[in-house]
Amino acid sequence: MSAQKPFIDIRHAKKSFGTLEVLKDINLQVDRGQIVAIIGPSGSGKSTLLRAINDLDPLTGGEIWLEDKQINMDLPHRQYERHINEVRQEIGMVFQHFNLFPHLKVRENVTLAPKMLKGLSDAEANALAEEQLTKVGMIERIDYYPSQLSGGQKQRVAIARALAMKPKVMLFDEATSALDPELVEEVNLVMKQLAEEHMTMIIVTHEMGFAESVCDRVLFMDQGVVVEEGPPEVIFRNPKSERTQNFLRKHLAGQQA
Amino acid sequence: MDYALMQRVFPFFLEAAWITILLSVLTAILGLTCAMLGTAARLSRFRVLRFLGAAYVSVFRGTPALIQLFILYFGGPQIGIQLDAFEAGVIGLGINVGAYMTETMRGAIISVDKGQGEAARTLGMSKWQAMRNVILPQAMRLMIRPLGVNLNTLIKSTALVAAISVVELTYTAQRYIGSTYKPFEMFLIAGLLYMIIIYVVGLGVTWADRKARLN
Numbered sequence: 001m002s003a004q005k006p007f008i009d010i011r012h013a014k015k016s017f018g019t020l021e022v023l024k025d026i027n028l029q030v031d032r033g034q035i036v037a038i039i040g041p042s043g044s045g046k047s048t049l050l051r052a053i054n055d056l057d058p059l060t061g062g063e064i065w066l067e068d069k070q071i072n073m074d075l076p077h078r079q080y081e082r083h084i085n086e087v088r089q090e091i092g093m094v095f096q097h098f099n100l101f102p103h104l105k106v107r108e109n110v111t112l113a114p115k116m117l118k119g120l121s122d123a124e125a126n127a128l129a130e131e132q133l134t135k136v137g138m139i140e141r142i143d144y145y146p147s148q149l150s151g152g153q154k155q156r157v158a159i160a161r162a163l164a165m166k167p168k169v170m171l172f173d174e175a176t177s178a179l180d181p182e183l184v185e186e187v188n189l190v191m192k193q194l195a196e197e198h199m200t201m202i203i204v205t206h207e208m209g210f211a212e213s214v215c216d217r218v219l220f221m222d223q224g225v226v227v228e229e230g231p232p233e234v235i236f237r238n239p240k241s242e243r244t245q246n247f248l249r250k251h252l253a254g255q256q257a
Numbered sequence: 258m259d260y261a262l263m264q265r266v267f268p269f270f271l272e273a274a275w276i277t278i279l280l281s282v283l284t285a286i287l288g289l290t291c292a293m294l295g296t297a298a299r300l301s302r303f304r305v306l307r308f309l310g311a312a313y314v315s316v317f318r319g320t321p322a323l324i325q326l327f328i329l330y331f332g333g334p335q336i337g338i339q340l341d342a343f344e345a346g347v348i349g350l351g352i353n354v355g356a357y358m359t360e361t362m363r364g365a366i367i368s369v370d371k372g373q374g375e376a377a378r379t380l381g382m383s384k385w386q387a388m389r390n391v392i393l394p395q396a397m398r399l400m401i402r403p404l405g406v407n408l409n410t411l412i413k414s415t416a417l418v419a420a421i422s423v424v425e426l427t428y429t430a431q432r433y434i435g436s437t438y439k440p441f442e443m444f445l446i447a448g449l450l451y452m453i454i455i456y457v458v459g460l461g462v463t464w465a466d467r468k469a470r471l472n
Binding site for chain 1: 381394
């Protein structure tokens, strides 16, 4: 395993907005099938790092590779657009605020991109939507509009929409942060199911319990650097860095309050 | 009030109202076309186009429509643009209202949640595919009402082309005042007909808005 080239390889990632450095030389390697959680206080750069992977927030320095393809290649605009559109098809992303298309029914939310980008026929796309929606337990709501769904249901549809592109990697950007507490579990279950299927995942989260039970590795980020990383039992039970200890203590206190 | 006179001239006003309607329809079509180009320019990734779009909007919203009409109709021949009054009216007002509509359309597009475009792009859609399939359908709903306001203003500003002697409602009223010396009656008829046109158009806008919201 370790001799293998990493599936996702982030090298010396840097990002600044003007004079503000949000990411300071981040390195992260993820193997195929691995599940990595990124935790840290808000403003630590964890979402920015995640969003850099599919170029929503382009890096200002460093390289990101997916298998043998560099994601943030230096290409003329038109060529780069074509390149990034292809790359993004292989990277599913799930947002904190779901971002379902409100003018389309659940079914069309899922079929839109596969039909447009992979040339699937209506029948093929429908079969695909039914398959993915069954998987996330949303098949009964296939003809609903997003506005008729609860937050947890919306997020499960958003996951199905991403999965319909058959991505190699799934990125979760605080997927359960905007949900009412009682709706978190249904989304977590879907993510666990993906974990069991060995989907490669990078998860930005505030849910330490979930991260501990599902992830292979945890990164603690603060002020644009990776302060500490390791297996969840080490990071959560026995963190070396004082910053990690402080963060976890505050976080735990916040949860109990 | 001279009701008999009003009755006698009414058919001629009705004819003139058709000219006002025709003028409004053509101006609206030209305005929407200008606005699509203007919006595309304002949202372009090219700085030059963005500048041209912004310049178009600020020039045509920053000067009186009447002056724009005068420049086109009276000043045009000096630089080789020969238009008859009706053409000058349509083109002048169309370009003018296009500037207002540009801001309406741009406003609707940029007020669609940023996450919508991001979600579309992360699925692999190009900028244009995301615009066409995700952002525009949502922006359309947002722009129907404000475009209706633009349309309302446009219909009323067709009265300006009376000043370059297009025989529409306002000009017709002025002409009959010249021969009857009854400004109160004549302007009342004209005003009433404008109101009817605007009321009907308003109903249409409300209907379109409701229909767009339902699906």
